[in-house]
Amino acid sequence: MTTDVDPAVRQGRSAKDEILSRIRAATPDVTSPVGARGAAPRVEQPASSRAETVELFVENVEDYKAAVVRVAPDGIAQAVADAVRDVGSVVVPGGLDAAYLSAWPGAVRRVSDDGLSSADLDAIDGVVTTASVGIATTGTIVLDHGPGMGRRALSLVPDLHVCIVRTSQVVHDVPEAVARLAPGAVTGGGHVGPQTWISGPSATSDIELDRVEGVHGPRTLHVIVVDDG
Amino acid sequence: MSNPMQTTSPTFVGMPKFPKAAKKALGNTQQRRNLAHATGVIRAKRARVVGEVPEWEALRLAGAQAKDETLGHLAAYLEMLEANLARNGAQVHWARDAEEANRIVVGLVQAKGAGEVVKVKSMATQEIELNEALEAAGIHAWETDLAELIVQLGHDRPSHILVPAIHRNRSEIREIFRREMGLVGRPAPDDLSDEPRRLAEAARLHLREKFLRATVAISGANFAIADTGSLVVVESEGNGRMCLTLPETLISVVGIEKVLPSWQDLGTFLQLLPRSSTGERMNPYTSIWSGVHEGDGPQEVHVVLIDNGRTHVLADPVGRQALRCIRCSACLNTCPVYERAGGHAYGSVYPGPIGSILNPQLRGVASEVDRSLPYASSLCGACFEVCPVRIDIPSLLVHLRAKVVEAADGTTHEARAMRAMAWMFGDHRRLEAAQRAATVGGRVLGDHTIRHVPGPMGPWTGARDVPHLPTQSFRQWWAKRERKGGAR
Numbered sequence: 001m002t003t004d005v006d007p008a009v010r011q012g013r014s015a016k017d018e019i020l021s022r023i024r025a026a027t028p029d030v031t032s033p034v035g036a037r038g039a040a041p042r043v044e045q046p047a048s049s050r051a052e053t054v055e056l057f058v059e060n061v062e063d064y065k066a067a068v069v070r071v072a073p074d075g076i077a078q079a080v081a082d083a084v085r086d087v088g089s090v091v092v093p094g095g096l097d098a099a100y101l102s103a104w105p106g107a108v109r110r111v112s113d114d115g116l117s118s119a120d121l122d123a124i125d126g127v128v129t130t131a132s133v134g135i136a137t138t139g140t141i142v143l144d145h146g147p148g149m150g151r152r153a154l155s156l157v158p159d160l161h162v163c164i165v166r167t168s169q170v171v172h173d174v175p176e177a178v179a180r181l182a183p184g185a186v187t188g189g190g191h192v193g194p195q196t197w198i199s200g201p202s203a204t205s206d207i208e209l210d211r212v213e214g215v216h217g218p219r220t221l222h223v224i225v226v227d228d229g
Numbered sequence: 230m231s232n233p234m235q236t237t238s239p240t241f242v243g244m245p246k247f248p249k250a251a252k253k254a255l256g257n258t259q260q261r262r263n264l265a266h267a268t269g270v271i272r273a274k275r276a277r278v279v280g281e282v283p284e285w286e287a288l289r290l291a292g293a294q295a296k297d298e299t300l301g302h303l304a305a306y307l308e309m310l311e312a313n314l315a316r317n318g319a320q321v322h323w324a325r326d327a328e329e330a331n332r333i334v335v336g337l338v339q340a341k342g343a344g345e346v347v348k349v350k351s352m353a354t355q356e357i358e359l360n361e362a363l364e365a366a367g368i369h370a371w372e373t374d375l376a377e378l379i380v381q382l383g384h385d386r387p388s389h390i391l392v393p394a395i396h397r398n399r400s401e402i403r404e405i406f407r408r409e410m411g412l413v414g415r416p417a418p419d420d421l422s423d424e425p426r427r428l429a430e431a432a433r434l435h436l437r438e439k440f441l442r443a444t445v446a447i448s449g450a451n452f453a454i455a456d457t458g459s460l461v462v463v464e465s466e467g468n469g470r471m472c473l474t475l476p477e478t479l480i481s482v483v484g485i486e487k488v489l490p491s492w493q494d495l496g497t498f499l500q501l502l503p504r505s506s507t508g509e510r511m512n513p514y515t516s517i518w519s520g521v522h523e524g525d526g527p528q529e530v531h532v533v534l535i536d537n538g539r540t541h542v543l544a545d546p547v548g549r550q551a552l553r554c555i556r557c558s559a560c561l562n563t564c565p566v567y568e569r570a571g572g573h574a575y576g577s578v579y580p581g582p583i584g585s586i587l588n589p590q591l592r593g594v595a596s597e598v599d600r601s602l603p604y605a606s607s608l609c610g611a612c613f614e615v616c617p618v619r620i621d622i623p624s625l626l627v628h629l630r631a632k633v634v635e636a637a638d639g640t641t642h643e644a645r646a647m648r649a650m651a652w653m654f655g656d657h658r659r660l661e662a663a664q665r666a667a668t669v670g671g672r673v674l675g676d677h678t679i680r681h682v683p684g685p686m687g688p689w690t691g692a693r694d695v696p697h698l699p700t701q702s703f704r705q706w707w708a709k710r711e712r713k714g715g716a717r
Contacts, residue, residue, distance in 0.1 A: 015323040016311075019485065019536045022232045023304045026544035030301040037298045040493035041291045043284050043500075060510060118441050118475050138503075138511035151525035152474040152516075156467065174511075175496030182492050183457050183519075191317055192457050192492070194522045197499075197515035202467035205507055206376035206392055207399055207425040208263070209270045215375065215429050216436065217467025217514060 042179075045137055047172035053136045057170045058225060060139025064200025065213050066221040073228055076164060077103040080128055083162040083222045084108050087125035090162075091116065093154055095147025096128065100164065113150055121153055126160035127218075132195075134170035134225075135177045140199045141165055141223065142177060152194055161218040163198075166228045235538030235591040237599075238327065238358045240386070244576030246601035248691065251570035260396045260571055267395050271562045274508025275615070282504065291497045293619040296553035299455070299488050300543065306455045306488045307534065313458025317520025319530040330535045331362035334447065334480055337531055338368055341478050343445040347436075349462060349469045350374035351449025352390060352556055353482045353535060355578040359447070370447070371413075371439050373468035375432050382409040388572030388580060390558040391506055396571055399423040410435050436468065446472035446527070450483045451555065452498060453532075456491045459519040460532065463502055463512050473516050479527035485534050486543075486552040498555065501617035506557040538591035547628050548590050553618040554583055560612035560622060566605055575602065582612035586625045594633050603629035664702040671698030 047053045062068050071079045081103040084090050089109040092101065104110060111124055130148035131141045141163055143149045155161050171177050183192035202217030213219065244250065254260065279285055299306045311321045324330035338346055346363065348354065348370055360370040360381075372381045379394035380387050383405045387393030394402070403423040410417045410431070415438055417431045448469070452461040460481055462469045473479060489498065503512045521530050543549055561567045561581030572580035576598035577588045585602040594600045603626045612622040634641065653659045679695040681687070701709075 015325050015329060018325055019323055019534075019540065020304045020307070022536065022540035023307075023485075023543060026232060026540050027301060027303070029546050032301065034302040034305045035298075035490070037294055040295060040491050040497065041287075042493070042496060043287045043291050044496070045282065045284060063510075064513075122437070122441055135511075140511045145522075145525060152470065153526075156470050156474055174500050175493075178493060178496035178499070192459055192517070192519045194519070194525055195515075195517040196470065197511070197517075199509070199511040199513050201513070202465065203513045204375045204429055204466045205271075206374070206379070206394060206466075207402060207428055209267045209392065209395070210425050212425045212429045214426070215433055215466035215468070216373075216440070216471055 042175045044173035044175040047136070053172045054167045054170055054225075056172075057134050057136035057139060060136065061141070061200070061223050062139075064139055064203075064221075066200050066223055068223045068225060070225045070227060073226055076100050076224065076226055079224045080162060080164070081105050083224065084126055084128065084160070087160055089124045090126040090128060090160075091121065091124045091150075091154055091158060092128055093148060093150025095149075096130065097148065100128070113154055118153060118157060121157035124158045126162060127154050127158045128162045129155050129164070131163050131165045131169065133177045133180050134165045135172075135174055136170055137173045138199060140174075140177070140197050142181060143196045143198065144181060145194050145196070152196060155196065155198075156217055159218055160220045160222065161198075161201075162222045162224065164224045164226060166226045168228050232540040232544050233326070233538070234541045234593045236326065236328075237592050237596060238356070239361075240358060241576045241598070242596075244596070244598040246597040247570075247574055247576070247605040248601060250574035250576065250598070251566075251605070252691065254571045254574050255569060257571075259398070261569060263396055263398045264568055264571055267392065268562045268568045271508055275505060275559060275562065276508075278504045278508055278510055281510070282500070288497055288501055289617055289619050292501050292555075292617055293550075293553060295489060295494045295497060296486075296618055297550075298490050300486065300549055300552055303485065303488070303543065306490060307485060309455040310453055310458060310488050311534075313456065314520055314532055315458075317458045319458070319520035319532050322531060322533045324533055324535045324537070326537050327357035327535075330357050330482060330533055330537065331359055333533055334359060334482065335362055335366045335368070337478075337480055338363065338445050339366065341445050341529075343368065343443075343478075345369040345371060345439075345443060346445045346447050347371050347373050347439055347443040347472045347476065348377075349446070349448035349464070349472045350377050350393075351447070351482060352578060353449045353484050354447060355387065357482070357535065357537060359482065371436070371443070373436050373439070373472060374464075375429065375466060375468075378432055378436070379405060382406065382413070386573060387578060389561060390556050390579065390581070390583075391561075392558075396573075399425060399428065402428055406431050406435075414438060436471075440468075440471040440475055443472075443476050445478045445480065446476040448472060448479065448481045450481050450487055451502065452495065453483050453488045454492055454495065455488050457519060459492070459517050461495070462516045463499075463506075463514075464516075465507065465513045467514055470514055470516055473518060474526045476527055478529040478531070480531045480533065482533045482535060484539060485536055486539055502555055502557055505559040505615065505617040541593075542587070542590040545590065548586070548625060550620050551583070551586050551590060551625060553620055554587065555618060557617055558583075559615040559617065563611045563615045564606075565609065565611070566607065570605075575605070582606065582622045582626075583620070586620075586622055586629060589629050589633070594629075594636050600633050600636075603627075603633055661704060664704060667698050668701050668705065671700045674698060
């Protein structure tokens with residue numbers, strides 16, 4: 001740090017220009033053009049069959065101590081009802097298929113998200129969402145926060161997250177998920193929406209590297225896997 | 230003119246050289262026990278989940294190539310990143326050094342009129358000592374990662390990249406929580422035990438009010454994707470999601486080497502990082518955001534790109550590969566030196582093997598500790614084996630040792646000893662005289678072990694016993710044998 005230069009003078013010169021010129025001066029040995037390596041290589045584990053991929057997904061999600069139930073499409077409403085039965089209140093994002101809520105237990109208060117504050121959300125026990133992609137090799141569920149998934153805070157602040165994933169959404173490995181979630185694939189345009197990749201309930205290993213489930217995010221993750229072919 | 234190095238932050242100015250700090254750490258039995266346990270656990274976890282991936286070597290190569298692509302064309306990728314971030318509604322700032330980065334961030338927080346910020350664990354903000362700068366401006370910075378919280382509440386320093394409180398065990402953490410939480414917010418429950426589950430719950434309760442209240446959050450980023458203008462934060466606890474989602478303003482401090490060329494590269498790095506880092510198939514939460522998202526999360530988003538010595542590292546074609554580092558900490562967990570000495574002895578927020586090559590390049594070799602770091606290794610090579618981006622740490626250590634020696638210009642004890650040896654070996658009479666002296670010493674001392682000698686050999690004997698001196702040299706034995714006529 002050159003302390004003898006007045007900060008105002010330093011700011012007058014563009015930090016961006018200076019950093020970029022430092023970078024250019026640092027790499028005269030690099031002669032390959034930008035992008036010469038070609039497209040990013042796609043290194044992934046091969047799947048042997050669809051059935052195996054779905055089995056692996058379920059196994060790996062359960063390995064994170066998330067609860068998993070498998071249902072046929074006509075069993076979704078009942079599975080949702082069973083998952084929320086023991087809590088007092090549940091928030092439901094816009095765009096969630098009304099049919100999923102048709103067996104709702106009367107004792108559970110259902111709240112729709114009409115601009116709830118963080119404090120409002122903190123007073124709600126659970127949330128029901130759909131998902132965008134499931135990844136078998138890692139047991140991951142990805143939310144791109146489109147219809148049925150809600151804004152990010154909804155699936156974060158309440159302590160119970162009930163998530164509906166269709167087997168047709170489950171891919172085998174991470175690169176396939178990344179390809180499905182690419183900006184063009186998600187929005188048809190350039191701007192990729194926010195994404196949350198979820199692998200089990202929130203956890204920490206910060207105390208003696210002992211894994212403990214449940215810190216700030218939902219401490220209970222309940223996954224409903226829908227066999228839709 | 231070469232690019233400027235990083236200025237050593239006030240916390241680490243005057244750190245003793247590694248062997249001295251390590252010796253002190255070795256005397257701390259509790260810490261050694263904590264570290265041996267923790268690194269043993271994580272090594273086994275990593276080995277298990279890496280073993281599940283037959284394509285691991287191909288992934289490592291892909292990771293190294295992606296980083297080399299950006300490092301070789303960093304200006305182009307940073308300009309692409311800036312343009313796409315701006316298109317997505319983020320405001321991009323550039324900082325040449327720590328002082329400039331801190332000034333920018335403090336200014337942004339003050340402009341929002343905020344008296345406090347919540348923070349996601351970030352190596353970059355630790356490196357620039359942003360918390361100290363914020364506190365100096367009267368702004369409270371709350372660390373929200375559990376281990377960072379333990380370090381902050383314990384008025385301690387981090388000793389590991391991934392698990393900064395790895396040197397603390399559960400009962401120490403319980404004491405810190407009981408003593409300190411009440412001073413800065415919601416106190417720990419009266420009946421708090423040292424069960425990890427209860428300790429995590431205490432952190433959840435303590436931090437929840439801060440998450441709900443804060444209007445400004447500060448984060449780093451694990452990756453910055455040039456072609457989409459997206460930032461990625463990889464975490465476990467959900468504290469990251471809280472900070473990235475609930476406040477109105479988000480400021481992310483990102484080292485210029487964090488940029489990835491394309492969205493598709495995530496497919497490689499989201500396989501490499503979790504398995505190398507926490508030894509999981511995938512970390513619990515990964516957040517990806519691309520500037521401002523209408524109606525979802527912070528509506529004012531800033532990104533501060535920092536150099537702070539990185540362009541100095543970039544200028545060394547051999548040393549440049551250290552900038553591939555994705556801060557997974559696998560090299561720390563596998564290093565026999567780190568396991569025994571712990572992280573504090575490295576005198577930087579970057580400890581372990583990666584710190585031994587990064588610090589002397591970021592800060593130069595002017596200080597005692599930075600000069601000693603390339604030697605804080607037995608060159609066993611385990612760090613290279615586990616590095617997910619194939620940084621050849623052992624070769625770089627040797628490269629940097631050469632630089633340290635060059636900088637010292639023949640004035641080291643080793644250089645003087647080597648010159649003396651050359652003089653002695655240069656003439657057989659001098660050699661014989663030296664050997665006679667040694668064997669006299671050997672006969673005098675007998676089986677007595679010398680554990681320490683003063684003078685230039687002092688540091689060497691600080692950790693080793695002097696070998697027993699022989700009572701006769703080979704030359705003396707041979708001459709005696711010839712005189713006797715010898716048995717042929």
